[in-house]
Amino acid sequence: MTAPLVVHHLGISQSERIVWLCEELEIPYELKVYQRDPVTRLAPAEYKALHPMGVAPVITDAGRTLGESGAIVDYIIGRYGQGRLAVAADQPNYADYVFWLHFANGSFVATEMLGLVANALGVPADHPGRGFMNARSERVYDMVEQRLGETQYFAGDALTAADIMMVFALTTMRMFTPKDLSGFPNILAYLQRIGARPAYRRAMEKGDPGLPPLLT
Template sequence: MIVLHHLNQSRSLRILWLLEEMQQPYELKVYKRNALTRLAPEELKNIHPLGKSPVIELDGKVIAESGAIVELLIEKFAAHLAPERHEEDYIDYLQWIHFAESSAMVPYLLKIFNSIETQKGTELCFLDSYADAEFNKVFGYLESTLENKTFLVGNRLTGADFMLGFVAHGLVYGMKLADKFPNIHQYLKNLEALPSWQRALKIEAECN
């Protein structure tokens, strides 16, 4: 049995959605953010020393990191969600899976953190312009890539979409940038039409 230690409003949504798509039996253990600090509760450190989510338990092991979890679960339970290694799309698949937590996540989080700091009166000397430049570069690239595409790789649902869907959701609903990135917005609509996405969002809403 797969156990998902799920923190509300976190990257754990990726794994929740993947589990719903795989329709593999799993147990969900829910943790809620501290209402004041918005940080994960201390109880998560009892599961993994970093105290972060997502974390899964599988075959007696505790496994962290979204990308590693997505790749592992697909390899073990849902091979149809990844190109085979000999296929041309496999390289693109790997790049986009890692793009979501490397190139995309740094400017994404910087924009959020900078907004919080400036709202509190902090004067930013470097991070603001750096974050804007990186944000526009990274998501401009994603925007152009997604033109006329339903999914990210090979025009079919893959692990890359499970990784990137969380970021697209944050851009559209958290940052309210649907008008600036219409292709990303349409891509998110494509994901939102999937029954597994809808089930995951319903479970997530019940966790908040």
């Protein structure tokens, strides 16, 4: 019987998070993979037609269509995960969980997207705006490095949905906005822990077969 939950994965995109989440939760789902346009590197028309925003990720489930990484993560955990990979509000690490869950797209990916757009527009390296963007990006990486020197995972000693959200920005996002991690040993050690997870390896191979995860 076909799983009601369909994950629409756009190659090399934030929708890898949702594939990984489903693999970690070991829930039934159908995976549909879409390739980027070879010239524009954007989503194909059939993917854009799935949701009014026209961007990844997107899921369909029981007649519903849902976008936005954080919303989809919350939805799947609540509907299919029985709360697994979330942190309850009465737990001492709840604030850490909520912060990093939302920091991923609210600050991290948003900051890196500034650089991506600036590059696409040909903004010169000496433009004053570059200094602002670079300083903001450095603050982000410094915060992440400090946190991963304190805990094994973003919310504490166990993997949670906060990690599901954060890893994309530390890995695949760097294919669009390159970042040398040699000066961030805690981040590198963390990525090795993530890369050793069977569910993560399965997700990456299913979503982007033949593309090695950017873990170094």
